[in-house]
Amino acid sequence: QKEVEQDPGPLSVPEGAIVSLNCTYSNSAFQYFMWYRQYSRKGPELLMYTYSSGNKEDGRFTAQVDKSSKYISLFIRDSQPSDSATYLCAMSASNAGGTSYGKLTFGQGTILTVHP
Amino acid sequence: EAEVAQSPRYKITEKSQAVAFWCDPISGHATLYWYRQILGQGPELLVQFQDESVVDDSQLPKDRFSAERLKGVDSTLKIQPAELGDSAMYLCASSLRGNSPLHFGNGTRLTVT
Secondary structure, three states, X not given: OOOEXXXXXXXXXXXXXXXXXXXXXXXXXXXXXXXXXXXXXXXOEEEEEEEOOEEEEEOOEEEEEEOOOOEEEEEEOOOOHHHOEEEEEEEEEEOOOOOEOOOOEEOOOEEEEEEO | OOOOEEEOOEEEEOOOOOEEEEEEOOOOXXXXXXXXXXXXXXXXXXXXXXXXXXXXXXXXXXXXXXEEOXXXXXXXXXXXXXXXXXOEEEEXXXXXXXXXXXXXXXXXXXXXX
């Protein structure tokens, strides 16, 4: 079983829809949680970076972390065709000092298409 | 905005040949990573450098892969000999410190024939 599980989709939604992307994980040492967006033939681009449980909002994007359930989510409001990409969740453990090791464990990515 | 530079963007090679990829991280970033991304999967860490020192190469196939960051700035990843299963995207990333968010380059797409 993989440490991080992510539904690969693909997910197709109409423009303006609310999109929900999710990941589950098994390693309770994960403390730092990230969402990356990856366009075709490009490298991953950091969207959201959160520490421990709770919500974080940035424009149309909201990240949620539920450590008790080992479950993280990314919500995209008012989705646009330009949001069409692969979305990768990633997470890292913390060291004894409480800071991230930096090494990321990724989900396999969800392919999202937003059609006009 | 500063970017992580990688070259070449694409590389086609025959199996058993040697290949090398180059990465120039964002200026001032002490931590550098090499990840491999197989089509349809998430990236997996191959090696992590802190300045010029390797801090994690547990997933690097050391019989054929090598990585160096001699002056603690740019880095080279080499495969010798290449195998068909090495076909993938090789991504370089850097961060200011080990506990800072990672910034990725656009990768090198390797095809081994």
